[in-house]
Amino acid sequence: TYTKECGVEIIFCPAKDGVVDLNVLRDLIDGDTSCVCIQHPNFYGYLERMSEIEQLVHSKNALLISVVDPISLGIIAPPGEYNTDIAVGEGQVMGVPQGFGGPLLGIFASRKNFARFLPGRIVGETTDVEGKRGYVLTLQKIISTPHSFVYVWG
Numbered sequence: 001t002y003t004k005e006c007g008v009e010i011i012f013c014p015a016k017d018g019v020v021d022l023n024v025l026r027d028l029i030d031g032d033t034s035c036v037c038i039q040h041p042n043f044y045g046y047l048e049r050m051s052e053i054e055q056l057v058h059s060k061n062a063l064l065i066s067v068v069d070p071i072s073l074g075i076i077a078p079p080g081e082y083n084t085d086i087a088v089g090e091g092q093v094m095g096v097p098q099g100f101g102g103p104l105l106g107i108f109a110s111r112k113n114f115a116r117f118l119p120g121r122i123v124g125e126t127t128d129v130e131g132k133r134g135y136v137l138t139l140q141k142i143i144s145t146p147h148s149f150v151y152v153w154g
Helices: 022-028 050-059 070-074 112-117
Strands: 010-012 035-040 063-068 086-090 106-110 121-127 133-140 151-153
Touching: 022 050, 035 050, 050 063, 063 070, 106 112
Parallel strands: 010 151, 035 063, 035 151, 063 086
Antiparallel strands: 086 106, 121 133
């Protein structure tokens, strides 16, 4: 419903044995595909073959977006190790108590070369002349440009 009026096409990739069917995914990605979004671990609790998916996606000049469970990152490889371009997740599982359906904590990370395309602001940590810790606005998005994405979900 969020993408209905935006001209965004969402294509779903079927699972085979609980994970993304790489042969079908290979056929779904074409020259109009801007990105592939994969949940890892997936809905079924299985680990996707992220290194193989990364090679396939990048060989077709598309971006790889990983939806990760931050708790799993203590055991499985983090998104940077399998060369994902953008990583997103839900941080509520890290201990944010639920109160009437919220609050929730969204996690959004990307490679440095995408930093200027991210919405909002990036806050960095620094030290002042006395060595005290401080926080500064290191990057603020001023102009926003609309993008159309084709998401391939697994």
